[in-house]
Amino acid sequence: MIWVVYGLPFVHPNSILVVTINGAGFFIELIYLILFVIYSDKKKRLKIVLISIVEIIIVGVMTALVLSFAHTTKLRSSIVGMIAIVCNVMMYASPLSVMKMVITTKSVEYMPLSLSVASFANGIAWTIYALHPFDPYIAAPNGLGTLFALIQLILYATYYKSTKEQMAARKAKNTVGLTEIVFNGKVAQLPHNGPAQNK
Incomplete structure (x- = not known):
């Protein structure tokens, strides 16, 4: 999500590949998370939903603040770019x-x-x-x-x-693991090598 924001024309102009590729990645990850939420247990489901909501809120607030208080694309690129670096390094690490x-x-x-x-x-x-x-x-x-x-x-x-x-x-x-079998009502010992021998 942060790289999509970074690539927007009013944040970092001429970054159409950044927007399209990371936008596609965002939707693929969204589908993955939806599938995870559908098929996971209740505890994991709640955790993932809460984390996703918090992430969306953080990215939304960051975008609103950057667009409101940073008035040049250079400054916007720097702020969003630094946040993106931190998140990307965390992902790779x-x-x-x-x-x-x-x-x-x-x-x-x-x-x-x-x-x-x-x-x-x-x-x-x-x-x-x-x-x-x-x-x-x-x-x-x-x-x-x-x-x-x-x-x-x-x-x-x-x-x-x-x-x-x-x-x-x-x-x-x-x-x-199996060393004993029942053969014709008698317990037979199986050695590691060789045929079964009756006790």
């Missing part, structure tokens, strides 16, 4: 907790590769877009986002093999 878990567990099981690749591509695309003409408010957070995504990809490459080994070991452990 959110996987840091997952990255810590990856290093601790030596497993990338809970860090999807597709999300890391998409973040990396997104960061590169917006950083390149921001270079000509140079727009520090788009370049700074997306440059940092590219770096975070690159670190995720390096972690993925580093711990991919150990993740496969851990998952294979877990699968093997689950399949070897």
Whole structure:
């Protein structure tokens, strides 16, 4: 929402791509949230609805204040741009907790590769877009986002093999759990290797 406000002609002129792309992203995220609210339990539903309402109010108040008290597009761009930087850095930094878990567990099981690749591509695309003409408010957070995504990809490459080994070991452990069966009314002991032997 903040990037849509930033790209408006009376905030930051000549930013049609910022408005259209982030506007489309806003509607996709809105659909995602609606689906989440429909299918989640009551407690989670209430939490998400309240957070969404607070966010809408904050962005609405910010937009009204900027348009009322900042009378040039340069000043409006600076104010909204700084707020957008903070929000974007928070978004890109959110996987840091997952990255810590990856290093601790030596497993990338809970860090999807597709999300890391998409973040990396997104960061590169917006950083390149921001270079000509140079727009520090788009370049700074997306440059940092590219770096975070690159670190995720390096972690993925580093711990991919150990993740496969851990998952294979877990699968093997689950399949070897049964050691006894009932055969013709008698309990038969199953050794790990070899046929069943009657007790």
